[in-house]
Amino acid sequence: MTIQTTRPGDAPVLDRATSIEPGLRALIVAGIAAAHAEAVDRDGRFPAEAIEAAKAQRLMGLTVPVALGGEGASLATAADVCYALGRACASTAMIYAMHLTKVACIVGHGIGQTWQEALLERLCREQLLLASSTTEGQGGGNLRSSAAAIERDGEAIILDRAATVISYGAEADGVVTTARRAPDAAASDQVLAVFLKEDYALERLSGWETLGMRGTRSFGFRLRARGRPEQVLAVAYPTIHAETMTPVSHILWSSAWAGIAAGAVERAQAFVRQAARGAGGQMPPGDAQYGKAASSLRTLRGMIAQGLDRYAAAGEARALGSLDFQTAITMLKVETSELALATVSSAMRACGLAGYRQDGPFSIGRALRDILSAPIMIHNDRITANLAGTSLLATVPASLRD
Known part of the structure; x- marks a missing residue:
């Protein structure tokens, strides 16, 4: 080495x-x-x-x-x-x-x-460093719909895409983006293409002045790219979305959120210990909230472990596209984002005013502002509504779905 x-x-x-x-x-x-x-x-x-x-x-x-x-x-x-x-x-x-x-x-x-x-x-x-571009226009967080299409220009391909956000797009070395397969393809007939920095130009369309996650610099950009046909993955995006994009992103996002929550819980623990020492061993009023935060963090990490096990088992059984797996792995994002937010909130209550302050060693402000993004990063209400529709169709006889 x-x-x-x-x-x-x-x-x-x-x-x-x-x-x-x-x-x-x-x-x-x-x-x-x-x-x-x-x-x-x-x-x-x-x-x-x-x-x-x-x-x-x-x-x-x-x-x-x-x-x-x-x-x-x-x-x-x-x-x-x-x-x-x-x-x-x-x-x-x-x-x-x-x-x-x-x-x-x-x-x-x-x-x-x-x-x-x-x-x-x-x-x-x-x-x-690769960035992601999966949302555009008025569609917002609807990852399964694209407006811009891959077009042919002789032996090259071109893409002109108005992206709602491209997180750290200006700093990335490449962009992985969804697009319609061709100009005459349906919005849901998508492919996944990879463009390196030398392949595209970005024109900034919107800013990123947010409560938290400020360093992701998730500006909106117009992406104009030119490349080779081989830069489009051969596998259709709906398959990639179901088998890899959704489960991997939900597991890794959840892990990042759990880390944010863990940092807040550690600060709450340090505050409770210091307050107890200062009061001769008497626990402060926020002790119960610390216990609640620590317990919910353990639950949160357990949910992620179950998600990893479920993904591995579904992969071995070739059942990644099954309704049961897709429902479970999709709800992992919803449940962990809500629980992580609740955990950080409990940690702040454990610290009281010391956690509410922006200054001081026990401040939970940054963690709270960052974790507030979790339920709305692809909105939980959108996810649950889509799942409800999918589950309903799955239980209705095909002859009655028209």
Whole structure:
């Protein structure tokens, strides 16, 4: 193993032969993310130091097969990394979770395609950061509908897309985007395409002045891209969405949210201990809220573990597209986002005014503002309404569905 450093305080730069466990590397990155988290939130800036550290620790290709230059880590390991980052900086954790979701789509459905495999090798070699573009126009969070289409221009393909948001789009090395298969295709007839920075131009359409998750810099952009037909994955997007996009994103997002909640619970624990010491051992009024927060955090982590087990079992049984699995993995996002919010809220109540304040070591303000994004990042009401419609159709005889 070779470890190189550039300046004192920088994260170690690892070569491909590293044997350091991903968990330890994640803690190194989390330490750097935590040191800059306040500035990232205050200034609404990209967490450049943390992402550079993740690249130095070779975490960008964490789940890419070893044969293609990656680390070959499991989804469970990736979830642990997102959890560790979430405890330090919510924006860093969410950026990393979105990146790994795009990587998972390419690994899961691009292996066997020469261009896609070469991309994965380059991603690992150069530690590229991939952004996601799956929403556009008035459709908002409807990932299963696209307005812009892939068009042919001689031997090239082009795409002109007005994206509602492209998180960290200006800082990414590439964009993975949905689009209609062709100009005459239905909105639901989608493909997934990968464009690298040299393939596209971005024109900013909207800002990102939000309560939390400020460092994701999720501006709206007009994306104008030009590439080769091979940059479109051969597998139709509905399959990618069901088998990889939804389960991986929901597991990794949930892990990032659990990390945010864990950071808040740790602050609540520290406050309760200090208050008890100052009162001669008498527990403060917020002790019950701390107990509630700690209990709900354990439940939250258990739900994620169950989601990982369910995903592995469905994959082995080739049942990723089944209604039962899709319902469970979709509801994982709804349930964990709500529980994470409740956990952070309980942690703030445990700290009382010390948690409500923006200054001081026990402030829960940033965690609360960040976690408020969880239920509306693809709105829970939209998800449950769509599931209700799907379940209803599944129980109605085909002859009566017209």
